[in-house]
Amino acid sequence: MTPRTPWQALTRARYPRTGWPWRSAGYLATGVATGVAALLVLVVLVAFSLVLVGLPLLLLAGVALGGLERRRLRLVDLDPAADPHRVPDAPGLGAWLRVRVREQATWREFAYAVLHATVLWPLDLIVLAVALGLPAALMATPLQLAADGHEAKVVKTVLVTSYPQAFAAALLGAVLLVALLYPLGALAGARAALSRALLAPREAELRERIGEVTASRARLVDAFEAERRRIERDLHDGAQQRLVALAMTLGIARLDVPPGPLADQLARAHDEAGRVLTELRELIHGIHPQVLADYGLGAALTDAADRSAVPVTTDVDLPRLPTAVESAGYFAVCEALANVGRHSGATRATVTARYGDGSLIVSVEDDGRGGADPGRGTGLTGLADRLAVLDGTLTIMSPPGGPTVLRVEIPCRPLPETETGTETGAETETGPSGSSSPRTASSSARA
Numbered sequence: 001m002t003p004r005t006p007w008q009a010l011t012r013a014r015y016p017r018t019g020w021p022w023r024s025a026g027y028l029a030t031g032v033a034t035g036v037a038a039l040l041v042l043v044v045l046v047a048f049s050l051v052l053v054g055l056p057l058l059l060l061a062g063v064a065l066g067g068l069e070r071r072r073l074r075l076v077d078l079d080p081a082a083d084p085h086r087v088p089d090a091p092g093l094g095a096w097l098r099v100r101v102r103e104q105a106t107w108r109e110f111a112y113a114v115l116h117a118t119v120l121w122p123l124d125l126i127v128l129a130v131a132l133g134l135p136a137a138l139m140a141t142p143l144q145l146a147a148d149g150h151e152a153k154v155v156k157t158v159l160v161t162s163y164p165q166a167f168a169a170a171l172l173g174a175v176l177l178v179a180l181l182y183p184l185g186a187l188a189g190a191r192a193a194l195s196r197a198l199l200a201p202r203e204a205e206l207r208e209r210i211g212e213v214t215a216s217r218a219r220l221v222d223a224f225e226a227e228r229r230r231i232e233r234d235l236h237d238g239a240q241q242r243l244v245a246l247a248m249t250l251g252i253a254r255l256d257v258p259p260g261p262l263a264d265q266l267a268r269a270h271d272e273a274g275r276v277l278t279e280l281r282e283l284i285h286g287i288h289p290q291v292l293a294d295y296g297l298g299a300a301l302t303d304a305a306d307r308s309a310v311p312v313t314t315d316v317d318l319p320r321l322p323t324a325v326e327s328a329g330y331f332a333v334c335e336a337l338a339n340v341g342r343h344s345g346a347t348r349a350t351v352t353a354r355y356g357d358g359s360l361i362v363s364v365e366d367d368g369r370g371g372a373d374p375g376r377g378t379g380l381t382g383l384a385d386r387l388a389v390l391d392g393t394l395t396i397m398s399p400p401g402g403p404t405v406l407r408v409e410i411p412c413r414p415l416p417e418t419e420t421g422t423e424t425g426a427e428t429e430t431g432p433s434g435s436s437s438p439r440t441a442s443s444s445a446r447a
Helices: 006-010 020-047 054-075 093-102 104-139 141-148 163-199 203-256 261-287 290-295 297-306 323-344 380-389
Strands: 152-154 158-160 312-318 349-356 359-366 393-397 404-411 422-430 436-445
Touching (some): 006 020, 006 163, 020 054, 020 104, 020 163, 054 093, 104 141, 104 163, 141 152, 158 163, 203 261, 290 297, 290 323, 297 312, 297 323, 297 349, 323 349, 323 359, 323 380, 323 404, 380 393
Antiparallel strands (some): 152 158, 349 359, 359 404, 393 404
């Protein structure tokens, strides 16, 4: 496994020959640079701390340094450190400050900025001076002796007057350099671990953000379903009623007009209005079928099987479920049956729907040729995305030669009995004609 940090690389025998020692040295060296800059900024901002803008500027400096340090961590930690901050709900500096002041991450970044400016960068400098500066000084002894011609002082302490001594000091420096690369990597790893602990999001913050994302996704699903129902209602109560009135007016006009060219035109207009009305009803049904809202998923699946292009056997036993779950299950089955009719070459399909173990489980099986591929534009990719919003899963088993089985599983809870209208459980066989012949059926109504 490829090392992700200096600590992991230290256990490898070839550690001195890898890039990790120099990545560690680069991390500590850039830490000295950012630490000096942070110290200068801190001194300047402390001068303004008695002014009203002092604290916001200090917080801004801490947040900016935190972002820079998270990027600098990539030198010695290949796993990116995520941004712990939340996105403000409203634009503007005031909203940003209100969110940042309430976050623990902001104050951790401020504490890190003070620590980095006063303690950490001097430690980085000392480690670099000992681990790299001392061996470099020893290895440069022959050059110092050659430059002076008579003697050289090693590390300002040991006097060297001959080239054998100088080369011995250089050899000692080379050995010391290799030996000190290990504590250099260890200290850089410890330094990076401290930075990650203070600057990366903690587990509780990650759980909170995941909870916010989950709640946001649920709100989006509810808003989407509400908008579908509004469009369906507006079309049903508006455009459809007007088309019905128009068709009736044209039909009455046909009765009052004697045979002739005008009567023929009225007949064509009446027939066209009827076709438009039929198409509109199909469109309304596709947006949000009324049977789904009134009687639940079980009845809606039976209705979808009635309209399938191939004969469909349904085996459904479901309670009333949340609106978003019923809608997702219904359109999943509709998409699956449409694919069966268009692509599979099947002569028969089976739809099974059950609720158990806290999940809605729906499967659609056909006896077609198999080989279903979501990448061929059959709508299965979009269907999987829709289910993912509800934490649902889509599983497709379609070996060449068939059969194809599409399975949908959505975690949910049934609605309380006071909120349900009808619970259906039925097994029927339907055909392309739209008629259904019961095989075994059972149904129960709840008050």
